[in-house]
Amino acid sequence: MAGETAALVGAIVLGVLYWVGWCWREGGGLPGLILKTGSTALLAVFAYMAGGPWLLVAGLALSSAGDAFLAMDRPGEDKWLKPGMAAFFLAHVAYVALFWALPQAERSLLNLGAQFALVIGGVAFVRWLAPSLGPMRIPVFAYTAIILVMGAAALRLPAPFLLVTLGAVMFVASDMILSLQLFTRPAGAPKRVGSSLAVWGLYFFGQALIAWGGVYPFLQPAG
Template identity: 60%
Template structure:
């Protein structure tokens, strides 16, 4: 077994463990280690396989975001976490634009417009639930992740796993927004939405990485 394969298997094992045993539970040091470790190992896997710097950066910044979001149960690090993910999406946008692009078609344009329109409607619906001091960060984050999704829609068909991963990432953030802003602060996390959120997020990151790495020359 190569080192890169061992790192990937360790990441998958931690990701599965977090999804089935930790994701809906209260904050703890072990939960923080398992969650951050699973995504940090994806970044290490991409690095060991010679992945593009922007891919490694996107994965590493996402792992940093995971650390911040899990580090404090009172959401004291919510803004730093959002900032880390914001930077990760910038890295992904730059990466997607550097990858081979599909021919421009009306279908792709319609998909991009539809994605952005749905995102705008959702953010507009979410806004009243968000405190005033968080509205601008939430709108900015929503805009950047929609740009990431729109960039993924333009990728060559060989990068279909990357597109699926990007859409899964967006779906996970929709669930997360419900947990952060709509769910009452004193309500415990429900297992099913937390499990869906995690596997959409981790699976999306893994697909983005695999889709890029499998197309390396």
């Protein structure tokens, strides 16, 4: 257990350092790239070393690649945005496949209502955002579709995977705030510290919950 514990602790340390000192800056440089990418890469290492499902490891590793792409953009540039979105799209595909493969909770009005609210709310949000998207309209529509499917799939997981569900919802919330930063912020305007902290905090700790919650049930002794 020492190796995976070290990887998890290392991920949290790097994630918190990036959260406190870099996520709100316009350009984090090489230190920011290392902290940002390293934090989610170590979550993938943790999941692998702890014997988590390979789809969980793949989702975390692809997310780390997406973080690397987005961290390489300089202020005012977005040439790495599409590769970053593609990596995250594939990460969500891995998560959807993982969540569908896990045990499912009994259908109830509560989880059906939560799924309905998530999907309708997401569709309404992206429709409202559409006039600001310009040439990114189709990539954003495709990305929105897969992340809403991911979130809806997470809402069907049973109680032992509650942390996964919470982490997935945090991931969706983070991306909604990030989309406002990317597509509605006036050109040349600086990042807002509060929203930047919210984006990274929801995203990183959401990923950490997905990693821990996706591994933990498999570490329990058989009953």
